[in-house]
Amino acid sequence: MTERMTDFETTAIEDTQKWLLDAVVGLNLCPFAKAVVVKDMVRYRVCTSAEPTDVLAMLREELQHLAEADPDKLDTTLLIAPKALPDFLDFNDFLADCDDVLLDLALDGVLQVADFHPHYQFGGTEVDDIENFTNRTPYPTLHLLREASLDKAVEAYPDASLIFERNIEVLNQLGHAGWKALGIRARLQD
Numbered sequence: 001m002t003e004r005m006t007d008f009e010t011t012a013i014e015d016t017q018k019w020l021l022d023a024v025v026g027l028n029l030c031p032f033a034k035a036v037v038v039k040d041m042v043r044y045r046v047c048t049s050a051e052p053t054d055v056l057a058m059l060r061e062e063l064q065h066l067a068e069a070d071p072d073k074l075d076t077t078l079l080i081a082p083k084a085l086p087d088f089l090d091f092n093d094f095l096a097d098c099d100d101v102l103l104d105l106a107l108d109g110v111l112q113v114a115d116f117h118p119h120y121q122f123g124g125t126e127v128d129d130i131e132n133f134t135n136r137t138p139y140p141t142l143h144l145l146r147e148a149s150l151d152k153a154v155e156a157y158p159d160a161s162l163i164f165e166r167n168i169e170v171l172n173q174l175g176h177a178g179w180k181a182l183g184i185r186a187r188l189q190d
Contacts (some may be wrong), residue, residue, distance in 0.1 A: 009046040010046050012187075016136040020078075020186045026182075027114045027174070029084050029134055032153035041075040051085040052094055059067060059113070059142060060101050067107055068135030077144040079158045086188045088119040098142060112150070114143040130171045133179050134164070138187040 005013075008101045025034045036042055043066070047058045062077050083093040091132070120135035121127055154160045171179070 005046075005049070007081070008048060010047045012080045012139055013044045015187055016078055016080050016141065019137050022182045023184055027167075027170055029163075029170070030162065031157055036075045036149075039075075041073065045075040045077060045079050047079065047081045047084065048058075051095070052084055054141075055079070055081045055084050055094075056097055056101055059098060060105065062144055063102065063105055063107055063111055063113075066146070067105075067109060071146060071148070075146060075149055076141055079142040079144065080139050081141070082139040082188065085117075086119075088117050088121055091115070091117050091140050110147055112145055112147060114145065116141040116143065118188055128176070130174075130176060130179070131168045133171055134167045135184075136184070137183075138184060140188075160189075 020033065020037060025037055028034075035122075043062075045058065045062055047055045049055065049123050059079060062079050066074065066077050085094055090138055092115075095113070100109075102108050102111065102113060107116075116135050116137040117140050118136055118138060119127070120137075121132050122129075125132055158165075
C-alpha cells in the first residue's frame with residue numbers, strides 16, 4: 001500500500017524540485033545533478049514535524065533505504081524539513097547529530113549528508129552575499145548521497161575543486177535580481 005501525500009508534502013516537494021531544476025541544474029551549480037534528475041534517480045521525502053528528533057529518525061530511515069537501494073535506480077535522496085530548524089545556526093549545529101546517525105549506522109564512507117537551508121551562510125560572508133545562495137533552498141534540506149557516485153562524478157569532471165569558484169562567478173553575474181527572477185525563496189513553515 002502506498003502512502004498518500006498531503007498537499008503540504010506535495011508543495012514542499014514541488015518547491016524543492018523547482019529549486020533543483022531551475023537553480024542546481026539550470027545554473028549548473030552541480031554538474032553531477034542533471035544526470036540523476038533526468039534519469040529520475042532522486043527520492044524526495046518530507047518530514048512534516050518541527051522536532052529535530054523526528055528529522056533525525058527520518059534521516060536514519062532514509063540513510064538505510066538509500067544504502068539498501070539499487071544504485072542504478074536510486075542515487076540520492078533529498079530529505080526536506082519545512083517546519084524544522086528555521087534558524088540557520090540551529091540547523092548548522094544539528095548537522096553534528098546527522099553525522100552521529102551516519103556513524104551509528106556504519107555508513108560513513110558509504111553515504112554522506114550535505115546540507116542546504118533557506119538562510120544558508122558560509123563563514124566569513126554577510127547574510128546577503130550572493131555566494132550563500134549556492135546552498136539556499138526553499139526549506140531546510142538534507143541531501144543524502146552515495147560516496148561511490150561522488151567518486152565517479154569527480155573522475156568524469158577533473159576540475160571538481162573549481163565548482164565552488166565557478167558557482168560564485170555564476171551567481172555574481174546573475175545577481176540578486178536574477179536569483180529573485182528564478183522564483184526560489186525561503187518557504188519556511190510555522
